[in-house]
Amino acid sequence: MMRRPTLNQYITKLRPVLPSFLPIHPIFKTRCPLFLLIFKPSSSLILFCFVSSSYFKPILYTHTDAHIYISIFLFPCFPINLIILDKNMMKHSKDVAYLFIISILCTSTVVLGIVLTLILLCKKKPVQTQETPPQTKPTAQVYPLTDIDLATDGFNPRRIVGEGRLGTVYAAIFEKGEIVAVKRIHSRHVLSNAGFGFCRILRSISLAQHPNIVPIIGYSEGPGERIIVMEFVGMVCLDYYLHQNPDGASLLDWNHRLKIAAGAAKGLEYLHEVVAPNIIHGCVKATNILIDVNFCARVCDYGLSFLAPQEKRGLLGYVDDEYWGGGGGGGEGGGACKENDVYGFGVVLLEILSGRLCEDGRLVNWSLPLIKEKRFSEFLDPRLVIPSDIMPLVRLAKVASACVGNSRKSRPSIGQVATILSNLEMD
Known part of the structure; x- marks a missing residue:
């Protein structure tokens, strides 16, 4: 073998x-x-x-x-x-x-x-995530009128910290030492809106929570009384810095003014486009923008236009002609709307740039020709030195012009405005 x-x-x-x-x-x-x-x-x-x-x-x-x-x-x-x-x-x-x-x-x-x-290896494995319960947004707390009366010392005039077209604001201290701001709505507005759903609206707008707004934390109501409880921020309004404080000009230089404008725009953008349901401010003006010690802007009194929709006091000049039901201009009828908030914010920007009061709308008529003709030396606040790099202020002026100089359909959204302002910086 x-x-x-x-x-x-x-x-x-x-x-x-x-x-x-x-x-x-x-x-x-x-x-x-x-x-x-x-x-x-x-x-x-x-x-x-x-x-x-x-x-x-x-x-x-x-x-x-x-x-x-x-x-x-x-x-x-x-x-x-x-x-x-x-x-x-x-x-x-x-x-x-x-x-x-x-x-x-x-x-x-x-x-x-x-x-x-x-096949098993290539198959996408399901992402293992810890199930977290959805975050519950805080809702407005209902305060008994007796607690409000006790916290404000019977609405003592010495507790008054501000007053506006809708009501008087008091500093209130509850038993546990919590300090809040209490807005007592004027009686004439209470009587004219007796069945308007005050509680329902307050519960809705109290869902808004953002660094550039003043949150609403509660409310109270009774016969002839409507109370709004807000966070006490201990601030003064933009109007005071621009027009009332003798040292306001030195405190609000151009950098601070740009920062305030950008912060207020972010607050309005949150109300218009982020929080659900969206909230229309209804009365955007310098007195409704508060400034803290870090010059951060916080918008207040939003969503309350239903209390006094046709009262011109404190509103004239900050709303367009369509607000009063004048028609024309491509508007969608009278009353508060997002486009009208943009108009009011444009007026605020004109005040920030010029240092002048609104004067029932005369500021818009005075500013637009100067911006169009680029006569910024005449337009800008004379109390401040014109910076060497004037382009951020020029862009801010153009944004203000677009807000107040166009019809409702042609105005930019507050989101577009906020995006532009957030990119403005001064050297």
Whole structure:
């Protein structure tokens, strides 16, 4: 009987014809299944099959001119390996057929397993997030009238910290030491809006929470009384800095004025476009913009125009002609609207730039020609030195002109205004 050549003899005989970069590993010693790619030495790939390394027999391919068979072992974590197979083992056709069927079945099983594994690996894993309960927005607290009366010392005149077209503001101190601002609505407005849904509206607008607005924290009502409880911020209004304080000009330089304008625009943008439902201020003017010690602007008295929709006192000059139901100009009827808030904010910008009072609308008529003709030396506040880089002020003036000089349909939104102002800086 002819003795079968040993593996070392095969390797010795094969080595001269192998490329130097192909290492030869004794994989036959392993007991794990192997993936084999069977190649015809002179041509291309014939079959991808699966055999056991513990039982080597040639599969599918017999090279009649050689006594050796070459297979290339490929696996992601191993280098290329050469396996030497004996031609003499091909003599038994039954064994060949058996191994062929087994190889096909095993190969199909393994390939299917690989495909399924890749599908599972590639499938996007669901993002595991901790379920957090939705944040509950604070709602307005209902205060008994007796508590309000006690906190304001019976609405003592010495507690008055401000007064406007809608009511009088008192500093109130509750039993636990909490300091709040209490706005007592004028009786004439209470009587004219007796069934207007005061509580419902206050609950809605109290949802607004933003660094550039003064939050409403509660309310109270009774026969002939409507009370709004707000956060006590201890501030003075923009109107005081611009027009009443003798040192206001020195306190509000151009940098501070730009900062205040940008902050107020952000507060209005939040009311118009972020909080749900959106809130229309109804009376945007310098007295409704408070300034804190860091010169941060905070908008107050928003959403209260329903209390005095047609009272001109304190409103004339800060609303357009359409507000009074005049029609024309592309408006959507009279009353408060977002476009009218933009108009009022434009008037505030004119006051910031010129240092002049609104004067029932005369400020707009005086400012627009100067801005159009670029006569900024006449337009800007004479109490301040005109900066060397005047472009931020020019852009601010153009924004103000767009707010007050166009019809409602042509005015910019407060979001557009806020975006422009947030990019203005002074050297």
